[in-house]
Amino acid sequence: MKDYGMVIVGAGEAGARAAVELRTQGWTGAITMIGNEGRHPYERPPLSKHQLVDAAEPVPITILDSNRLIEQNIGFHTNDVAVRINRQVHTVELASGIQLPYERLLLATGANPRKLSVQGNAAKEMLYLRTFADAIRIRERIQPGQRVAVIGGGFIGLEVAASAVKKSCEVTLVEVAPRILMRGVPEEIAKLVEQRHREAGVRFKIGVMIESVDKEVGGEYVISLADGSAVRCDAIVTGIGAIPATALAVVSELEIENGVKVNEMLATSDPDIYAAGDCCSFPHPLYGGKRIRLEAWRNAQDQGTHVAGNMLGAAVPYSALPWFWSDQYDQTLQVAGLSEPTDTTVMRNLGDAGKLFFHVAGDGRLVSVSAMGPTGAFAKEFRLAELLIEKQARPELEALANPGRKLKELLRA
Amino acid sequence: MSNGIWIEACEVDDIEVEDVIRFDHEDRTFAIYRTEKGDFFASDGYCTHEKFHLSNGLVMGNLIECPKHNGRFDIPTGQAKRAPVCVDLKTYPVKIEDDKVFIQI
Ligand SMILES: Cc1cc2nc3c(=O)[nH]c(=O)nc-3n(C[C@H](O)[C@H](O)[C@H](O)COP(=O)(O)OP(=O)(O)OC[C@H]3O[C@@H](n4cnc5c(N)ncnc54)[C@H](O)[C@@H]3O)c2cc1C
Ligand code: FES
Numbered sequence: 001m002k003d004y005g006m007v008i009v010g011a012g013e014a015g016a017r018a019a020v021e022l023r024t025q026g027w028t029g030a031i032t033m034i035g036n037e038g039r040h041p042y043e044r045p046p047l048s049k050h051q052l053v054d055a056a057e058p059v060p061i062t063i064l065d066s067n068r069l070i071e072q073n074i075g076f077h078t079n080d081v082a083v084r085i086n087r088q089v090h091t092v093e094l095a096s097g098i099q100l101p102y103e104r105l106l107l108a109t110g111a112n113p114r115k116l117s118v119q120g121n122a123a124k125e126m127l128y129l130r131t132f133a134d135a136i137r138i139r140e141r142i143q144p145g146q147r148v149a150v151i152g153g154g155f156i157g158l159e160v161a162a163s164a165v166k167k168s169c170e171v172t173l174v175e176v177a178p179r180i181l182m183r184g185v186p187e188e189i190a191k192l193v194e195q196r197h198r199e200a201g202v203r204f205k206i207g208v209m210i211e212s213v214d215k216e217v218g219g220e221y222v223i224s225l226a227d228g229s230a231v232r233c234d235a236i237v238t239g240i241g242a243i244p245a246t247a248l249a250v251v252s253e254l255e256i257e258n259g260v261k262v263n264e265m266l267a268t269s270d271p272d273i274y275a276a277g278d279c280c281s282f283p284h285p286l287y288g289g290k291r292i293r294l295e296a297w298r299n300a301q302d303q304g305t306h307v308a309g310n311m312l313g314a315a316v317p318y319s320a321l322p323w324f325w326s327d328q329y330d331q332t333l334q335v336a337g338l339s340e341p342t343d344t345t346v347m348r349n350l351g352d353a354g355k356l357f358f359h360v361a362g363d364g365r366l367v368s369v370s371a372m373g374p375t376g377a378f379a380k381e382f383r384l385a386e387l388l389i390e391k392q393a394r395p396e397l398e399a400l401a402n403p404g405r406k407l408k409e410l411l412r413a
Numbered sequence: 414m415s416n417g418i419w420i421e422a423c424e425v426d427d428i429e430v431e432d433v434i435r436f437d438h439e440d441r442t443f444a445i446y447r448t449e450k451g452d453f454f455a456s457d458g459y460c461t462h463e464k465f466h467l468s469n470g471l472v473m474g475n476l477i478e479c480p481k482h483n484g485r486f487d488i489p490t491g492q493a494k495r496a497p498v499c500v501d502l503k504t505y506p507v508k509i510e511d512d513k514v515f516i517q518i
Contacts, residue, residue: 297482301496375481376465376481380480383480383483
């Protein structure tokens with residue numbers, strides 16, 4: 001390789017992990033990371049959780065601080081935007097005019113909140129949550145006694161709802177789909193989650209379309225719903241999903257398919273350009289090569305770490321099990337693997353420690369596990385279930401359902 | 414910070430093979446491990462990423478995996494082995510006497 005160096009676009013979870021791993025794996029040439037948020041890479045999961053609630057003004061939880069960047073000799077453009085890749089000459093052009101030569105390039109551009117397109121004079125005043133700056137804005141609006149409407153019953157919406165409840169707000173959650181957590185979460189868990197929110201006082205409007213969002217004189221918002229009812233509130237937080245950040249890949253004519261399209265090595269249609277994290281879709285070997293895109297923290301970390309090796313020539317397929325967690329109130333919810341509506345679901349009731357749901361495919365393979373319970377309580381069982389999935393085990397349904405049967409033993413079987 | 418005091422943490426049989434339990438002493442919390450080979454180890458009870466009890470985590474070989482975000486540590490040395498943990502875990506000497514587990518804090 002020439003000593004053009006490694007360039008990473010996007011200083012988030014995946015980008016930061018890749019930068020460090022390139023050094024760990026012995027790359028001594030230049031490494032340059034481009035970020036556009038004007039701050040060091042930080043963790044997003046706390047943004048919808050304790051950072052909305054904590055009494056003290058939050059500070060971002062930094063993944064890579066300046067000391068570490070200096071120690072690792074990683075270059076960092078903190079506030080610039082990569083606008084074009086000149087693939088023939090191997091340079092990335094930044095908004096500031098800088099042209100950065102690259103040997104290998106990583107796109108770790110993440111995703112942006114999907115915007116709700118709706119009638120009304122206040123459509124532009126709805127709040128969205130992706131960045132630390134967004135979290136600070138939302139935090140200022142969820143003050144005790146305020147009426148908060150959350151649009152979207154996905155993870156971020158539900159976590160914001162739980163945080164707003166903790167701050168003594170009156171919360172209404174509006175979901176257009178027939179139930180909350182439609183994407184990636186089995187109905188059994190979604191029901192438990194909804195129940196927990198209802199106990200906490202959250203009101204739900206489920207399966208109803210939104211007609212308009214208006215602001216009245218005096219500052220009150222009115223969300224008019226298709227069933228004729230309205231939600232009146234002081235702030236609206238919208239979380240209806242995320243769209244992969246592909247602008248740079250599109251202008252640079254890389255293949256796109258539900259995000260930047262990469263192969264199992266995480267390489268794009270240009271063999272010198274890779275992608276990792278929320279921005280890319282990849283084929284998953286454990287699920288017959290099914291193309292998926294994840295918006296999950298561990299995936300961003302694992303792909304960031306993994307891709308570094310391949311950028312240095314390793315050519316190892318990425319096959320880590322998808323894993324996601326969410327904290328709401330005193331409960332944790334976790335999902336690992338991918339399930340289909342046609343899978344058979346078996347429950348293992350752990351009593352006070354929560355409930356585990358195993359999802360078994362038609363051929364008897366355990367393909368996914370999901371769980372909900374007090375934070376930490378079901379962790380060991382859940383982890384063992386993950387190992388069973390990775391092993392492509394076909395455990396007996398009765399054994400899965402029986403908490404007396406040790407998963408560790410099923411794993412040894 | 415070990416000041417040399419040995420304290421009794423638990424009975425040998427309180428911990429299953431390849432498992433970990435929580436042990437609280439005064440205002441501190443520890444994790445006591447028993448590995449597959451039958452060796453006993455002790456470390457601080459909280460993960461170094463966020464304050465979370467490692468005793469809820471899974472022991473695999475010589476590794477403990479934090480239940481919260483799956484950070485990993487090497488049990489005998491406390492070394493951080495997998496992101497998001499990057500700060501090592503403090504470990505404590507262990508001895509077994511009369512089927513009891515003692516740790517030196
Ligand atoms: C509020 C919130 C809560 C979450 N909670 C959980 C959770 O509980 N559990 C879980 O598993 N996951 C959670 N996630 C998901 C997790 O945080 C993401 O999956 C992860 O951050 C993705 O990492 P990434 O590196 O792909 O993208 P990001 O972390 O989004 O980083 C991408 C970076 O690239 C920058 N960028 C984009 N384009 C350019 C360009 N052209 N030039 C320069 N920079 C650019 C972006 O501004 C951004 O800073 C949460 C996410 C959010 C937003
Ligand atoms: S609290 Fe242990 S890995 Fe995050």
